[in-house]
Amino acid sequence: MQSLQKITSRFIPLRIENVDTDQIIPARFLKATTKDGFGKNLFRDWRYENDDETKPKADFVLNQQQYSGEILVAAKNFGCGSSREHAAWSIQDYGFKVVVSSFFADIFKNNALNNGVLPVTVTDAFLQQIFAQGAEDTLTVDLEAQTITIDATGAQAQFDINSYKKTCMLNGYDDIDYLLNMKPEIEAYEKANQW
Amino acid sequence: MGKTLFEKIWDKHVVKQIEDGPSVVYIDKHFIHEVTSPQAFSGIEKRGAKLFRPQQIVATADHNVPTLHQELPIKDALSKFQVDTLIDNCKKHGVELYGLGHQYQGIVHVIGPELGITQPGMTIVCGDSHTSTHGAFGSIAFGIGTSEVEMVFASQCIMQSKPKVMRINIDGELKNGVVSKDIILYIIAQISASGATGYFVEYAGSAIRALSMEARMTICNMSIEMGARGGMIAPDQTTFDYIKGRLFAPKGADWDRKLAAWKELYTDADAKFDVEINIKAEDIDPMITYGTNPGMGLSVRGTLPTIESFTDATEKQNYEKALAYMGLQAGQTLLGMPVQNVFIGSCTNSRIEDFRLVASIIKGKQKDPNIKTLIVPGSQEVAKQIKAEGLDKIFAEAGVEIRQAGCSACLGMNEDKIPAGEYCISTSNRNFEGRQGAGARTLLASPLTAAAALLTGKITDIRDILN
Numbered sequence: 001m002q003s004l005q006k007i008t009s010r011f012i013p014l015r016i017e018n019v020d021t022d023q024i025i026p027a028r029f030l031k032a033t034t035k036d037g038f039g040k041n042l043f044r045d046w047r048y049e050n051d052d053e054t055k056p057k058a059d060f061v062l063n064q065q066q067y068s069g070e071i072l073v074a075a076k077n078f079g080c081g082s083s084r085e086h087a088a089w090s091i092q093d094y095g096f097k098v099v100v101s102s103f104f105a106d107i108f109k110n111n112a113l114n115n116g117v118l119p120v121t122v123t124d125a126f127l128q129q130i131f132a133q134g135a136e137d138t139l140t141v142d143l144e145a146q147t148i149t150i151d152a153t154g155a156q157a158q159f160d161i162n163s164y165k166k167t168c169m170l171n172g173y174d175d176i177d178y179l180l181n182m183k184p185e186i187e188a189y190e191k192a193n194q195w
Numbered sequence: 196m197g198k199t200l201f202e203k204i205w206d207k208h209v210v211k212q213i214e215d216g217p218s219v220v221y222i223d224k225h226f227i228h229e230v231t232s233p234q235a236f237s238g239i240e241k242r243g244a245k246l247f248r249p250q251q252i253v254a255t256a257d258h259n260v261p262t263l264h265q266e267l268p269i270k271d272a273l274s275k276f277q278v279d280t281l282i283d284n285c286k287k288h289g290v291e292l293y294g295l296g297h298q299y300q301g302i303v304h305v306i307g308p309e310l311g312i313t314q315p316g317m318t319i320v321c322g323d324s325h326t327s328t329h330g331a332f333g334s335i336a337f338g339i340g341t342s343e344v345e346m347v348f349a350s351q352c353i354m355q356s357k358p359k360v361m362r363i364n365i366d367g368e369l370k371n372g373v374v375s376k377d378i379i380l381y382i383i384a385q386i387s388a389s390g391a392t393g394y395f396v397e398y399a400g401s402a403i404r405a406l407s408m409e410a411r412m413t414i415c416n417m418s419i420e421m422g423a424r425g426g427m428i429a430p431d432q433t434t435f436d437y438i439k440g441r442l443f444a445p446k447g448a449d450w451d452r453k454l455a456a457w458k459e460l461y462t463d464a465d466a467k468f469d470v471e472i473n474i475k476a477e478d479i480d481p482m483i484t485y486g487t488n489p490g491m492g493l494s495v496r497g498t499l500p501t502i503e504s505f506t507d508a509t510e511k512q513n514y515e516k517a518l519a520y521m522g523l524q525a526g527q528t529l530l531g532m533p534v535q536n537v538f539i540g541s542c543t544n545s546r547i548e549d550f551r552l553v554a555s556i557i558k559g560k561q562k563d564p565n566i567k568t569l570i571v572p573g574s575q576e577v578a579k580q581i582k583a584e585g586l587d588k589i590f591a592e593a594g595v596e597i598r599q600a601g602c603s604a605c606l607g608m609n610e611d612k613i614p615a616g617e618y619c620i621s622t623s624n625r626n627f628e629g630r631q632g633a634g635a636r637t638l639l640a641s642p643l644t645a646a647a648a649l650l651t652g653k654i655t656d657i658r659d660i661l662n
Contacts (some may be wrong), residue, residue: 015509015512016513016516017509017510017513018388018389018488018490018513020488020625020627022606022625022627022628022629022630023627023628023629026629026633027606027607027608027630028607028608030230030258030259030608031230031259031271031273031274031276031277031608032273032277033233033234033237033276033277033280034233034234034237035234045628045629045633050633051633075509075513076389077388077389077392077422080388080389080392080422080488081324081419081625081627082323082324082606082625083231083322083323083324083338083339083340084230084231084340085231085234085322085340085341085342088340103389103392104392105389105392105422106358106392106393106422106424107324107338107339107340107419110339110340110343111340111341111342114340114342114343115342162215162216162217162356163214163215163216164213164214164215164216164217165216165217174342175342175346175354176238176242176244176342176345176346176349176350178354179219179346179349179350179352179354180242180244180349180350182210182211182219182350182352183247183350185210185211186210186219186221186247186350186351186352189210189221190221190351193207193221
């Protein structure tokens with residue numbers, strides 16, 4: 001897993017609530033058996049007319065040239081719906097390292113963390129402050145300090161992450177390495193709980 | 196202080212609590228399917244690791260399979276490759292597979308319970324958000340991502356932070372024409388598509404107690420649609436009667452021992468919930484959704500909210516976006532609106548009782564000539580039972596074809612899709628944009644409401660037919 005410490009970047013504002021994982025990556029792209037190449041289909045049906053890559057929808061933020069960056073900022077309840085990790089893979093493959101929202105769906109949040117994409121939860125008020133910034137403005141996300149800063153105004157918010165996940169993310173460790181090292185404890189648990 | 200049902204099962208399965216981190220939770224049963232498992236198998240192979248407890252895993256092919264001519268090779272090359280990859284992986288790693296053509300094949304959340312694999316007190320995971328279905332048996336069951344599937348492959352454990360607990364009490368008697376699907380659509384409409392995020396929900400109350408196991412599964416199934424990590428119902432005699440005698444149910448002395456333990460699985464009287472919600476069963480009408488998330492639902496006789504009722508700018512904008520997608524107007528009623536498609540199926544409503552309900556309405560009648568149907572049993576066993584009870588004849592006489600088991604038009608991964616711009620009354624669980632096919636307009640409802648539309652070609656209050 002890729003590590004992440006601190007990032008300063010412009011951001012892409014997605015002012016839509018309840019963005020579900022069917023929008024992030026439609027089901028017809030779930031036939032793959034690898035994790036690669038999902039970025040080109042991220043938000044596929046919001047990005048293109050009739051699934052046609054030569055016809056980008058002008059009103060969708062990913063198609064608006066003034067916006068760029070490695071941070072996606074979305075309205076509340078981002079990533080709801082299906083458990084498909086393909087959603088996190090497509091966001092990561094597109095080039096996002098951080099997703100900011102006032103509220104994340106649980107499964108998506110875990111999937112993002114397991115793929116080196118940092119979900120940053122902020123208050124509604126702070127989210128609105130970010131949305132009020134211009135396309136040129138940047139955000140700084142500092143995982144060590146657990147802060148997100150609107151660089152133009154200096155406004156800063158703290159975000160939560162448990163220290164285990166934070167260590168994983170800072171160093172690029174994943175849970176499976178940890179669990180593989182726990183085998184003796186797991187076997188002991190099994191023995192004690194046979195019935 | 197006493198413990199909730201959730202805490203009793205959770206505490207028993209915590210192998211280790213990581214300081215200021217998640218718990219390492221032991222998983223009793225792991226269901227897998229073709230769509231969310233291939234990258235987990237290749238991940239484990241890349242690490243040079245082996246599956247830790249392959250005998251605790253059960254696999255089936257459901258999401259990406261055709262629902263006609265399952266005896267023939269799958270036409271779509273990518274789908275075929277994905278289903279074949281599951282077959283190869285299961286063979287290589289010693290996992291039991293109920294694949295296409297197998298008598299136990301079906302939607303993963305239908306076959307687990309019907310085969311008696313799902314039992315009270317278990318922890319159950321699957322790379323599918325509707326794993327919450329199994330909570331109907333008093334188990335902790337939840338959907339996971341593919342990295343987590345790989346975790347369970349590697350260690351039979353998962354890293355999870357302990358969720359908060361919510362109890363939703365539904366007391367009283369349901370009105371005529373109102374079934375469990377209406378209960379859950381009503382709850383989600385009340386608390387919104389994100390109202391239970393971060394919580395594990397226990398459903399309780401006299402109206403829940405009165406439900407059959409299949410009806411309880413429908414409720415727990417849609418817990419995720421309000422953001423809940425999972426949903427559960429304390430096991431009772433209804434649960435035990437359902438399980439007893441099923442293929443993988445405990446037998447003999449083992450049954451007696453397990454039954455005694457299952458009877459301890461209830462929330463103590465003095466246990467505390469983080470949130471508690473009370474609902475009167477009498478307040479629930481047949482429900483239907485009008486928008487693009489399952490929280491956007493109302494009584495089939497209701498009127499859509501006005502634009503002015505939204506004060507928040509983003510919420511107003513989202514409502515307008517949903518209306519535009521659905522081709523509906525604020526303030527309108529849905530009753531009497533023509534629909535073009537009816538889908539009866541999915542892990543929410545594709546069990547034998549659902550087919551009995553539909554058959555009871557359409558018996559001796561003809562479907563509306565303009566309605567196109569996708570009628571898809573949840574499993575081979577359900578399909579077999581439909582025939583055994585002669586329900587297939589009732590459907591055939593109504594002019595309706597019954598297909599073969601799979602997820603089908605619930606997510607439109609195979610060729611079963613709803614055409615762009617058309618309405619579909621669907622017994623499935625999600626009305627997201629494009630969920631049933633690009634541009635498809637989904638109206639979620641109960642099997643009864645779907646059966647009513649099948650006959651009339653429009654959105655109908657089932658009570659007008661029943662009376």
